[in-house]
Amino acid sequence: MALDKSEVEKIAHLARLHVSDSEAEGVTTRIKDILALIDQMQSVDTESVEPLAHPLDVVQRLRIDEVTEENQRESLQKLAPASEDGLYLVPKVLE
């Protein structure tokens, strides 16, 4: 599968990763290798195989609907770079 630099840039942007020009070539090659592997898997006939969501044959355990957590705001906000009035502060984001 062909993959050009602009696509790599787009993928990096979606993942909020900075890929410098000097890294771009190496990253592109590595993604191409992964895509080649996927192409190989795609060529296998899976017509009669059920889609698999998880490799283990186990199911999700369910939790009873009850409140088990206490307020830990104080200790958690000590980890944050900035907080005020109980809110975590982040660089301004507006749509």
Added chain:
Amino acid sequence: MEWETVIGLEVHVSLSTKSKLFSGSSTEFGAAPNTQANIFDCALPGTLPVFNEGALRMAVRFGVAIGAEIGKRSVFDRKNYFYPDLPKGYQVTQLDFPTVGKGALTVTLSDGSEKVIGVTRAHIEENAGKSLHEEFHGMSGIDLNRAGEPLLEIVSEPEITSAEEAVAYLKKLHTIIRYLDISDAIMAQGSMRCDVNVSIRPVGDTELGTRTEIKNINSFRFVEKAIISEVQRQQEILEDGGRIIQETRRYNADKDETTSMRSKEVANDYRYFPEPDLLPVVIDDEYIAAVKAQLPELPDARRSRFAEEYALSEYDAGVLVSSRELAEYYEIVASQSGDAKLAANWVSQDLLGLLNKNNWELADSPIQAERLAMLITRIKDNTISGKIAKTVFETMLEDESDVDTIIENKGLKQVTDSGEIEKFVDEVISNNPDQVQQYKDGKQQVIGFLVGQCMQLSKGKANPAQVNELLREKMQ
């Protein structure tokens, strides 16, 4: 050119579980910021989700209520995007294997016709937190209390063809959800939110036109107005030879128009993949049967029962079952007063009129079902007339005493004593010789005027049937 409208609705309902979807944090409304956000909700590394059975049961409850296929094996997926109120950097949702599959709702339209509208699916997902953009020295404040609260997203088939149908569908959904007690579903408070997909196409075309999505509309009325204005906008563009851009729009109620919300230069690409931190959720027939066995009587069934049991019209019964609380209120009034028809009139006209006038919920009403039942009982046993009852009803709004006390204190008791009624009748006959003569000359309808005079004289307290009878007797 003739156009037809195609609408699909995506409704998010906040499920009223005690704890969050994947953590044991409380979901109680109105707590101080971030006091209900634990290490998992804040997405600290190493924390893992544990799925809440309560949310699963509520989703299945909704599914069986609308006759939907229930996914016996549902799978969670990650929907990836970056926003500060989504600390993990992805929302956990269900893409390919939702808990609720195809179902349908039947809505009644204003012309009395019924229409079945398909529900494509309903999937469980987690809510995001809240961003506050003001007063933080150029920064945004983040409250994660809401992050991770369970949502059910209900997706309709694109089978809705008008604003009216869209509102009827939403109201029906709202009623069912409230009957099921799985959410408050209050649009104004955000516990029910609606995104509308709208497109138009020339009548007869089979292919869908390009659609726009109007996000986060917060009332039934605005849904209706937003659709009408968006359809108008699309029609004008297409008739001018333009084309519709697929985009997200916002409805501005002040200007009654939709405006573009997001430019699509970078199309959303959520890069969904199965959530590796959660295993498939498997439920069996027994689980589904148990949920089904606990379903309450649903609005359609209750409407039919009311129509039959209380001999009401389908329309009246429909009004009374429009909310679970109202239906329960009505049943108390009907059974305690022993007059279902009169109870239906008082509840659907006087009580609902009162609520609408004051913009009250039923719970705000100063007149509880038991008091209204007593008022009707007093009409039935001739203690008061229907007209005086309206006065008592008004008084009951400010006066919390029981009905009998109000009637007694205000001296509103109906006069049934024939001696007293005779006095009123005699006085009216002697004061209105012309009308009496007209009656005697065969103009029967004058009796109405004379009865009215007697009622006025008695300040509404005379029993009108007795007055009528005595008048006729005396004028023979």
